[in-house]
Amino acid sequence: MTVPEVVSRLPLTRRLVEYELYSPALREKTRLRILFPTGYGEDGSARFPVLYLLHGGDDDYRAWTRKGGAAEATRQSPIIVVMPDARNGFYSDWVKPGRHGRTPWETFHIGELVPWIDRTFRTEARRESRALAGLSMGGFGAMSYAARHPDLFSAAASFSGVLDTNVYTFVIGIAARRDGGPPGAIWGDRSTGAVRWRAHNPWDLAVNLRGMTLVVRTRTGLPGPLDDRRRPDPVEAIVFHESLRFHRRLTLLGIDHDWHYGPGTHDWPYWAVDLREALPALHKAFADPQPPPASVTYVSAEPSYRAYGWDVQISRPAMEFSMLSDAGEQGFTFTGGGTAVIRTPGSFEPGRTYPTTLGPHQADSLGRLTFRLQLGKRSTISVRL
Structure with a gap:
């Protein structure tokens, strides 16, 4: 197991600290922000659950604190919130190079970052005390990581997430091009390598989520109460369709989950609401975790x-x-x-x-x-x- 090296540490507020790490997996520097619970520095013995809060495409590790109200939403939460970077990498190890090479985001986040967080901070280093949440591409990351690594996480929440890459496959190609790669850079060419795509796809891996606390929230793409626009939003309409398919898949499998949808667009006012309204379920998961499946x-x-x-x-x-x-x-x-x-x-x-x-x-x-x-x-x- 490789170990990231701390390059710099920059306190931004009493709770918010920005770190720059050198990642052996990425072979470059990367940044993240961490929100600590109120009073973390005053009590040297208490340990806390961790929420990994993932950003969407064309954003970065700063997005949730700059635009999503993460600090305000978690002010009274006894949790550590970790917000790593992923560029447009779809929380996966790329199979072809882009602008930054074959970026192994999953290897960094799962193999390096999670162990580093547990070694460095006062966490409750166990599955029952780790959760994931994210928006859009980050919603994909939350459900994909949870399904691929059930020994590490006990809860996951998706807000306007890309939850079924069997439909609207062009979205992945757009993300790859924005990070300097060909359309098949992330998981390979869909026409010849569909299995690799499906190996990361939350819809295909849904059965692995049994025994977890799950939250799926999305909007329909029609203008809602927090919009100034009058026209429908095609991006949110796409992720609504994907989230609906994922919800139906979980229902068919008999997997309990919190499902919410309503009018609205693919924008921060809704994701800020999603985070605030999903937090009680995540807090409950930490306080009273579901037991692992007996079978x-x-x-x-x-x-x-x-x-x-x-x-x-x-x-x-x-x-x-x-x-x-x-x-x-x-x-x-x-x-x-x-x-x-x-x-x-x-x-x-x-x-x-x-x-x-x-x-x-x-x-x-x-x-x-x-x-x-x-x-x-x-x-x-x-x-x-």
């Missing part, structure tokens, strides 16, 4: 992933989705291709041998069972303990 179902197109203590490593000739389903103390079902190595959480007696439908398996020193599955072409194997 884990997780989909991914990555060659390795982790979910609630289950580890999956896959060797296969081409990128494709796999699914770990109904995973618990009684066994699991796995669907995919190639060869898979699956390790259970450490919930078994170390050194003890357990009978399974694949023969006896001995728990390692951490109480984990390891299964090696020869799947060949895409198939499904169920293992009972």
Whole structure:
């Protein structure tokens, strides 16, 4: 794990501090702002949950404090608010270079920033005390990161989010070009690499969000009470359609979520309201977190992933989705291709041998069972303990 280096620290107010970091993953300097809870510096023992608040396209790490009223909205909140930069990178590791190279935003945010925040500040460094929220591109980032890293986050909120990249695919190409890359710089060419696109897409990954506190807020694009304009806003109409599809997907899966929509446009007055009105749900998630799902179902197109203590490593000739389903103390079902190595959480007696439908398996020193599955072409194997 690489460690960012602090280049500068600039206090802006009693609560707001701007940091410049050198990121080994990005291979360049990047900035972020952090809002500390009132009295953070006076009490040297209290620890706090963390909200990662993500900006939208054509904005940066300063946007939420300059335009979104983040400081005012969180003045009474006992949380640390982290606002990192992402340029127009769609909170992903790029597969092709842009103006700044193949920017690995996900690797920086997840692999470097989250551990640095927990090491540097008095956080409650656990899944139940981390949440994500963001607007537009940042709404995508919040739901995508939560779905791809359920061991790290327990709540996510999207405001006018890009929540289904299977529709209106041109939006991703526009973001790539604005950061100096070709249309396929972020996830590759859609026509030949749709799986990689879907591997980050909140709609495709929605099943992974079970057991989290979720907030989905959007407007229809028709002028609303906070608008001076009279014409409809096509951008908000697009994200409304995507958010609606995502809401319907969650509903079909039986995943509870807070769904809100109404007239309005793709603009800051509405996102400031969204943040204020979403905060009570996030506070409740921190105070009374939902338990992790008793039976884990997780989909991914990555060659390795982790979910609630289950580890999956896959060797296969081409990128494709796999699914770990109904995973618990009684066994699991796995669907995919190639060869898979699956390790259970450490919930078994170390050194003890357990009978399974694949023969006896001995728990390692951490109480984990390891299964090696020869799947060949895409198939499904169920293992009972």
